[in-house]
Amino acid sequence: xxxxxxxxxxxxxxxxxxxxxxxxxxxxxxxxxxxxxxxxxxxxxxxxxxxxxxxxxxxxxxxxxxxxxxxxxxxxxxxxxxxxxxxxxxxxxxxxxxxxxxxxxxxxxxxxxxxxxxxxxxxxxxxxxxxxxxxxxxxxxxxxxxxxxxxxxxxxxxxxxxxxxxxxxxxxxxxxxxxxxxxxxxxxxxxxxxxxxxxxxxxxxxxxxxxxxxxxxxxxxxxxxxxxxxxxxxxxxxxxxxxxxxxxxxxxxxxxxxxxxxxxxxxxxxxxxxxxxxxxxxxxxxxxxxxxxxxxxxxxxxxxxxxxxxxxxxxxxxxxxxxxxxxxxxxxxxxxxxxxxxxxxxxxxxxxxxxxxxxxxxxxxxxxxxxxxxxxxxxxxxxxxxxxxxxxxxxxxxxxxxxxxxxxxxxxxxxxxxxxxxxxxxxxxxxxxxxxxxxxxxxxxxxxxxxxxxxxxxxxxxxxxxxxxxxxxxxxxxxxxxxxxxxxxxxxxxxxxxxxxxxxxxxxxxxxxxxxxxxxxxxxxxxxxxxxxxxxxxxxxxxxxxxxxxxxxxxxxxxxxxxxxxxxxxxxxxxxxxxxxxxxxxxxxxxxxxxxxxxxxxxxxxxxxxxxxxxxxxxxxxxxxxxxxxxxxxxxxxxxxxxxxxxxxxxxxxxxxxxxxxxxxxxxxxxxxxxxxxxxxxxxxxxxxxxxxxxxxxxxxxxxxxxxxxxxxxxxxxxxxxxxxxxxxxxxxxxxxxxxxxxxxxxxxxxxxxxxxxxxxxxxxxxxxxxxxxxxxxxxxxxxxxxxxxxxxxxxxxxxxxxxxxxxxxxxxxxxxxxxxxxxxxxxxxxxxxxxxxxxxxxxxxxxxxxxxxxxxxxxxxxxxxxxxxxxxxxxxxxxxxxxxxxxxxxxxxxxxxxxxxxxxxxxxxxxxxxxxxxxxxxxxxxxxxxxxxxxxxxxxxxxxxxxxxxxxxxxxxxxxxxxxxxxxxxxxxxxxxxxxxxxxxxxx
Ligand SMILES: [Zn+2]
Ligand SMILES: [Zn+2]
Numbered sequence: 001x002x003x004x005x006x007x008x009x010x011x012x013x014x015x016x017x018x019x020x021x022x023x024x025x026x027x028x029x030x031x032x033x034x035x036x037x038x039x040x041x042x043x044x045x046x047x048x049x050x051x052x053x054x055x056x057x058x059x060x061x062x063x064x065x066x067x068x069x070x071x072x073x074x075x076x077x078x079x080x081x082x083x084x085x086x087x088x089x090x091x092x093x094x095x096x097x098x099x100x101x102x103x104x105x106x107x108x109x110x111x112x113x114x115x116x117x118x119x120x121x122x123x124x125x126x127x128x129x130x131x132x133x134x135x136x137x138x139x140x141x142x143x144x145x146x147x148x149x150x151x152x153x154x155x156x157x158x159x160x161x162x163x164x165x166x167x168x169x170x171x172x173x174x175x176x177x178x179x180x181x182x183x184x185x186x187x188x189x190x191x192x193x194x195x196x197x198x199x200x201x202x203x204x205x206x207x208x209x210x211x212x213x214x215x216x217x218x219x220x221x222x223x224x225x226x227x228x229x230x231x232x233x234x235x236x237x238x239x240x241x242x243x244x245x246x247x248x249x250x251x252x253x254x255x256x257x258x259x260x261x262x263x264x265x266x267x268x269x270x271x272x273x274x275x276x277x278x279x280x281x282x283x284x285x286x287x288x289x290x291x292x293x294x295x296x297x298x299x300x301x302x303x304x305x306x307x308x309x310x311x312x313x314x315x316x317x318x319x320x321x322x323x324x325x326x327x328x329x330x331x332x333x334x335x336x337x338x339x340x341x342x343x344x345x346x347x348x349x350x351x352x353x354x355x356x357x358x359x360x361x362x363x364x365x366x367x368x369x370x371x372x373x374x375x376x377x378x379x380x381x382x383x384x385x386x387x388x389x390x391x392x393x394x395x396x397x398x399x400x401x402x403x404x405x406x407x408x409x410x411x412x413x414x415x416x417x418x419x420x421x422x423x424x425x426x427x428x429x430x431x432x433x434x435x436x437x438x439x440x441x442x443x444x445x446x447x448x449x450x451x452x453x454x455x456x457x458x459x460x461x462x463x464x465x466x467x468x469x470x471x472x473x474x475x476x477x478x479x480x481x482x483x484x485x486x487x488x489x490x491x492x493x494x495x496x497x498x499x500x501x502x503x504x505x506x507x508x509x510x511x512x513x514x515x516x517x518x519x520x521x522x523x524x525x526x527x528x529x530x531x532x533x534x535x536x537x538x539x540x541x542x543x544x545x546x547x548x549x550x551x552x553x554x555x556x557x558x559x560x561x562x563x564x565x566x567x568x569x570x571x572x573x574x575x576x577x578x579x580x581x582x583x584x585x586x587x588x589x590x591x592x593x594x595x596x597x598x599x600x601x602x603x604x605x606x607x608x609x610x611x612x613x614x615x616x617x618x619x620x621x622x623x624x625x626x627x628x629x630x631x632x633x634x635x636x637x638x639x640x641x642x643x644x645x646x647x648x649x650x651x652x653x654x655x656x657x658x659x660x661x662x663x664x665x666x667x668x669x670x671x672x673x674x675x676x677x678x679x680x681x682x683x684x685x686x687x688x689x690x691x692x693x694x695x696x697x698x699x700x701x702x703x704x705x706x707x708x709x710x711x712x713x714x715x716x717x718x719x720x721x722x723x724x725x726x727x728x729x730x731x732x733x734x735x736x737x738x739x740x741x742x743x744x745x746x747x748x749x750x751x752x753x754x755x756x757x758x759x760x761x762x763x764x765x766x767x768x769x770x771x772x773x774x775x776x777x778x779x780x781x782x783x784x785x786x787x788x789x790x791x792x793x794x795x796x797x798x799x800x801x802x803x804x805x806x807x808x809x810x811x812x813x814x815x816x817x818x819x820x821x822x823x824x825x826x827x828x829x830x831x832x833x834x835x836x837x838x839x840x841x842x843x844x845x846x847x848x849x850x851x852x853x854x855x856x857x858x859x860x861x862x863x864x865x866x867x868x869x870x871x872x873x874x875x876x877x878x879x880x881x882x883x884x885x886x887x888x889x890x891x892x893x894x895x896x897x898x899x900x901x902x903x904x905x906x907x908x909x910x911x912x913x914x915x916x917x918x919x920x921x922x923x924x925x926x927x928x929x930x931x932x933x934x935x936x937x938x939x940x941x942x943x944x945x946x947x948x949x950x951x952x953x954x955x956x957x958x959x960x961x962x963x964x965x966x967x968x969x970x971x972x973x974x975x976x977x978x979x980x981x982x983x984x985x986x987x988x989x
Contacts, residue, residue: 005046005513005544008076012048013040014573021578024079024513024544026559027535031550031595032576033869034839035568036826038548039517043085046546047515048072050083081513081544086500088493088517092280094274095287099491100436100484103503104645105472109484110272110465113432116452116460117425119264121257128255128264133226136251137218140210140235147210147240150200151221152179152248153229157261162195170203173228177204203228210240226253232263264421272425272432274417281419283412288485292408293382295353296674300666302342310341311352313385313404319366322384326352328361329378355380406674427460432762433485439649439914441480444471473502476534477519478527481649481913493837498531505534511543520551521866524647524895526941532557550869555599556581566591568825590785598870602948605874605898611925612904615639615887617686619858626676627654628918634660634907635923638858641884642891643903645936646825646921649913652893653862657692661860664690687889688856693844695837695866702751702765703739704832707794710847712814714827719808720790725783735780736790743780745771775829794829801828817846817965822868822875838867845879852966855887865896873898882960897943900936901926908936 005022014037022028030038049072100106119128131139143149156163157168171176171187178185178201180193193199205228206221208214225233231253237246250258254265263273270278273286278314280286297312304310306326307317317337319321329818330336333356335348344352356378363374379387389401409415416423416433423431428450435443449466452460474480477498481490490498497519504514519535520528532554539545539559547554555561563577563584576593584596597603614637621634621750629651636642644652654676662673663681668689698709707713717736719728728736735743735865747770748754754768767773774781774791781789786804796804797816805811818824821842826835835843841864848859861880865873877899880890884904900906906929908922921934930941 003076003079005079007045007074007077010041010045011073012044013037015040015045015073015231015571016573018573018575018723020562020575022546022562023560024081025539025542027539027545027547027557028560028562029547029549029555029558029581030562030564031379031548031555031869032564032911033568033572033594034822034867034872036564036572036869038564038565040231040573041562041564042515042546042548043517045072045074046077046080046513047083047085049074049077050080053080054082058339081511083513083515084504084509084520085515085517085917086497086504088497088521093489095487095489097488098436098484099440099482099486099488099499101275102488103470103484103499103506105467105470106436106484107269108463108470109432109435110269111150111469112460112463113272113422113425113427114267114269115121115463116456117267117427117432119255119267119421120424120426121260121262122424123260123262123419126257126259128257128262130253132253133222133253134221136226136233136253137215139249139251140208140218140222141215143210143235143237144244144779145210145242147244148238149208149210150179150184150204150236150238151206151208151225152234152236153205153225153227154200154202154232154234154261155202155229156199158198158200159696160196160198163199163201164190164192166201167191170318175203175205178202179204179730202234205233222251232256236738247613259693267422267425268465270625271422272418279418281410281413281417284410284417286417288410288413288415289407290410290611291402291405293385293404294406294674295382296379297404297406298353298385299341300674305340305341306337311381313381313400321365324363324365325361325376325378328354328363328376332359332361351378351380353382355383358913359641436484438480439483440471440474441912441914441916443484444468444475444480447471469712470502470506473505473534474499476530476537477502478531478648481647481917483914494519494523497521498523501534501538505538505541508541513544513546514538516545517549517868518549519547520549520553520554522648522895524645524935525553525897526647526935528553529558550867552599555595561595562595563595565595569799572825594869601946603870604947604950605870605877605902607901607926607944607947608904611927612640612884613637614889614904617683617684618682618684619889621655621660621678621681621685623679624655624659624676625678626659627651628915629654629659629676630918631679632920634920636858636889636891637905638683639884639887640889640890640904641880641902642889642905642907643900644891644893644907644909645895645900646909646917647935649914650909650911650917652909654918656860656891656893657862659691661692665692666856685905686856686859688854690858690860691848692860693841693864694862695841695850697832697837698835698840698843699832702753702831702833705794705829706798706818706823706826706832706835706843707828709832709843710814710818710850712811712818715808715811715814715962716790716828719811720785721781723783723785729779729783731780731783736776736783738775743776745775745777747771748775748888750775795827797825798822813965814850817849818843819847820849820875820960820965821879822872836867838864841866842876844878849879849883849962849965853883853886857883857888859883859888860892861890862893863895864892865894865899870898878901878960882962885959895936897939900940901943901947906933906936908932910934910936 003024004650005024007020010018017851030042032038052071120126121128140149167187176186178187181200205225222233233251235249235251237244239246250256254263256263270276273279275286284290299310300312301310309316314322316813329351333348333351335344341349358377360375361378362377365374385401385404388397392398412421423433425431428446438446447464479495479498501519519531523531535545535547549555558581561579561581561584562575565572565574565576574591576588576591577596584593584599586593586596594603617638619636619638623631624634625631634655644656646652659676659678665671665673667684698704717733720736721731721733734740738744744750745768748768752768752771752773752775753765756764776791781791798815802812802815802819805815823839823846826839852978864876868876884890894900903926906924906926907920908929910917910919910921911934922929922932926940929937930944
């Protein structure tokens with residue numbers, strides 16, 4: 001086969017009929033501005049064609065379900081191998097999938113525990129032992145000569161009953177004596193016990209005096225006793241020579257704890273499976289969590305009094321039964337409604353939440369202006385919520401109650417997911433639950449040190465080898481801070497992708513073409529090197545590795561780079577360079593390559609001349625200890641651009657997203673979010689709101705798009721409704737909505753696409769045949785503004801629309817906010833579901849820019865550079881800097897050194913990930929951080945040195961004027977007047 005992948009005439013999306021040769025079995029990076037066509041080339045052309053050829057090779061039967069796979073718009077591709085895409089989609093939505101199960105490491109752990117685990121009693125903690133019949137015989141013969149022993153077969157242990165039939169049965173088998181609750185008795189006809197008491201019953205199988213030559217008899221009796229006693233027997237020493245202790249000795253073929261009488265079945269890998277009824281904790285079915293009412297959600301703000309609505313489920317006191325109850329309880333327990341809940345005693349709060357048991361209260365209730373008195377118990381708010389949750393017929397009531405509940409660790413298994421006996425097995429002194437909760441780096445260290453004895457060493461060795469290898473692959477892709485118990489669906493896209501990459505390396509496939517989308521997302525520069533090594537490892541196995549990436553290091557490490565551009569959307573889609581990274585041309589056919597310019601340092605993101613110190617006020621969070629956080633105080637100088645950084649797993653997200661943000665959202669917006677534990681926060685009075693601009697989608701259905709989300713579409717519909725043609729026909733703005741009946745195409749209910757349900761395959765969306773994807777009915781489309789129908793407008797990119805609507809200031813202003821965040825290339829009607837996380841985040845940022853600000857807002861952004869080219873990052877930073885110039889505070893969680901270096905104040909978490917992280921190891925200016933020996937400090941030092949070497953004659957960045965973007969009559973988000981079942985268009989077929 002040719003040593004190259006040969007592509008001729010690729011025209012998918014915005015690709016400009018490109019020809020391209022890509023070397024095989026190399027590490028190839030495809031780069032370019034956002035929207036320049038990288039994904040169109042890598043995924044929609046190369047991967048899609050590879051997939052399609054694979055499908056063609058399947059049977060006709062399989063193909064009939066796959067007929068929808070369209071040939072990508074390309075003349076010719078040669079040199080393709082089987083293609084595997086390692087995408088950023090979450091690996092699994094299944095709540096039972098964990099990092100351990102998707103990497104198969106948990107399967108090896110189960111095997112290891114079943115074959116080489118040591119059993120302990122979960123009752124007494126004793127080591128459990130099992131013995132062969134010969135060992136049992138040896139054990140009995142080892143008593144000193146002359147010892148008197150009774151061999152007993154236990155048949156009942158600690159159970160109630162009269163056991164008349166049992167005694168009859170034993171007698172029929174020829175036995176005459178039993179020991180009942182420790183007393184030897186002869187079996188008499190009709191014998192029975194007190195049926196309401198618990199009993200221990202053992203059959204006397206033999207009575208012996210230990211001496212030479214007894215082995216044949218003992219062997220026979222032991223076999224009989226074990227048969228009768230289901231594998232267990234008791235050798236009761238009842239007398240003998242001086243010094244012999246009179247007591248029972250239990251012997252068992254099973255894993256057995258003589259003290260508690262507990263015995264375990266032979267373990268199998270299923271014993272340790274939380275997805276199997278043999279292993280799963282019966283209380284939580286192996287999920288490890290249960291729905292519980294969370295007291296912190298009932299009292300979200302303990303500084304409030306009951307009168308102020310401090311009990312969130314109840315709100316402010318009014319004439320309802322539960323408040324009458326509470327008043328009576330308050331009187332007896334000595335509190336009132338005007339004391340902050342934080343100042344009540346532990347006991348007083350407990351009675352509010354958990355009730356007062358059987359205690360009766362005199363409750364005065366006003367009913368139709370009459371006072372009614374009752375004697376009544378008080379069950380507490382937790383019971384009140386559960387009662388509502390379980391008994392109400394109303395969905396909204398149920399939802400209300402559910403809002404105060406959270407997934408909490410299961411009380412039976414403590415989150416270990418397994419039955420108690422499975423959790424009591426140990427390897428190297430640790431239970432399987434302890435191992436899956438260790439971070440992967442610690443787990444790897446554990447498996448380096450663990451040792452086994454004797455035969456177990458031979459059994460364990462190959463299993464441990466597999467586990468070590470798989471853990472190494474995971475550590476190499478930089479996810480050493482995760483643990484095996486982590487739910488797969490809670491992983492970020494980048495984490496899922498890296499785990500899939502590690503798994504792929506483990507499969508040792510060769511001759512495959514792997515396509516990856518930005519694997520460096522969310523990685524600290526420290527981990528980037530190892531990621532690059534992993535990709536090289538994949539290549540060295542004999543695979544072609546194609547990576548869509550913006551990261552400088554990754555581009556410089558590639559064997560070959562394909563640079564697309566020069567711009568985005570219609571201005572992109574050309575190959576500006578296809579060469580090893582050092583030989584990328586700056587100019588091709590008169591187009592300048594921004595990538596080459598940045599790589600050569602002819603363009604770069606400038607380090608600011610000076611760092612802002614802020615407005616003198618600070619916000620300080622004390623004692624945050626959630627997850628791995630160690631409680632160091634976090635101080636934010638307000639009015640500055642702050643970057644929180646640190647290696648993956650160091651605690652950035654726990655600190656900012658899960659502690660700081662929920663506190664602020666609760667305080668300013670009454671949001672129902674629960675922060676991780678913290679002591680206190682100071683300085684709230686210096687900000688007036690908090691806005692989290694995250695990467696979650698701007699809408700979950702193909703009906704949402706940038707125009708509806710930013711409110712832009714409202715203006716556009718108003719404009720269309722005011723056109724003479726619309727007025728003549730009596731069309732109002734609703735006519736131009738695709739979410740309500742009237743103007744839209746009813747075949748697809750305005751979606752422009754319809755959903756095909758594909759049996760065992762994922763649903764497929766196809767263009768609506770009636771409107772050809774135009775979303776509207778023909779009458780609506782006849783109304784035109786400057787020759788364009790409403791559907792034409794939705795097809796425009798932001799840049800095109802900007803020119804088109806230049807005469808309509810409020811539309812133009814909205815469009816400029818989108819343009820200013822570097823989204824000029826997206827189409828107004830582009831389905832929200834097709835926007836990347838980074839694009840969704842910037843749409844949200846654009847929406848914020850058009851709101852009149854107060855200059856005292858705290859903006860929080862998590863990894864905003866995801867998916868951004870150097871040039872896009874420069875745009876983004878300009879916007880963030882503009883927000884800070886207005887007096888606001890911008891807090892960004894980021895590893896990207898281009899962002900770290902321009903921040904006014906950097907907070908570095910670490911020193912490492914997982915348990916070895918959680919400290920604030922540095923806070924101050926980037927220059928000061930560069931002098932530190934933290935992971936970030938070392939990389940920042942290099943970056944600042946690189947910037948210092950670059951020529952200083954670059955043009956000054958333009959300053960973005962926010963005031964020109966703000967609209968005074970913001971319409972807000974478009975109403976989504978859609979029924980659930982209409983969301984994605986009507987199903988057909
Ligand atoms: Zn459980
Ligand atoms: Zn339609």
